[in-house]
Amino acid sequence: MKAAQDRHKSYADKRRRPIQFEVGDMVMLKVSPWKGILQFGKKGKLSPCFVGPFKILECIGKQAYRLELPEELSGIHDVFHVSYLRKGLGKHEKTVPLAEVKLDKILRYIEEPEAILNERIVNLRNKIVDLVLVKWKHHRGPNWTWENKDEMKAKYPELFERP
Structure with a gap:
């Protein structure tokens, strides 16, 4: 059993990509669209989009970052896990302008x-x-x-x- 666990861990470690940001980096924030209608009787699930870029103000531990959010997002907590962030290099193909979307407290916008x-x-x-x-x-x-x-x-x- 231990050999199988070690083998699985080595495979996972080879594919794992550590993501770390520094204070002052610009990052994109992942938001999930949420359709307000039912699609053939089930909730529709659409691919996530990114808004931003936002500046990192502080590192909280190894996995969380505090972002500088604009006034429109004042109702949203400003600390995010690294899985919600992407490096903000230029124009991202899935970027949605922040002025056009309204986000709720759990980072969803209604399609x-x-x-x-x-x-x-x-x-x-x-x-x-x-x-x-x-x-x-x-x-x-x-x-x-x-x-x-x-x-x-x-x-x-x-x-x-x-x-």
Whole structure:
């Protein structure tokens, strides 16, 4: 048993990447998008984005850092684990401008729909489902998903108004 544990630890140590920052470094903060709707009956899980850059004010132990946050994020605690931080080198491809998002206390922002792109009807065995193709704001990568039309119409009626 000990030999297996040692072998597993050596594999893990080879792949582990120690991340350390210094006081004064600029880092990006990882935030998780949270869709306010249900996607096919389950919560939608989208890829995280990064906001920032923010300056490191203090190292707290080996794993936590205190950041200098702007006034818009005054409701959020300013100490973060190293897993929420990335080195702030230039423009990151998944960076979301802080002025465009509103974060809650647990670093989530709500994905909001931007437009309805398409509609279709899907025939299942026992029922017919109306779907709409929704384009999402601030989402990096493929920023559209097929959603239930009735749920979208109930939550976002302004998207279905025809000019």
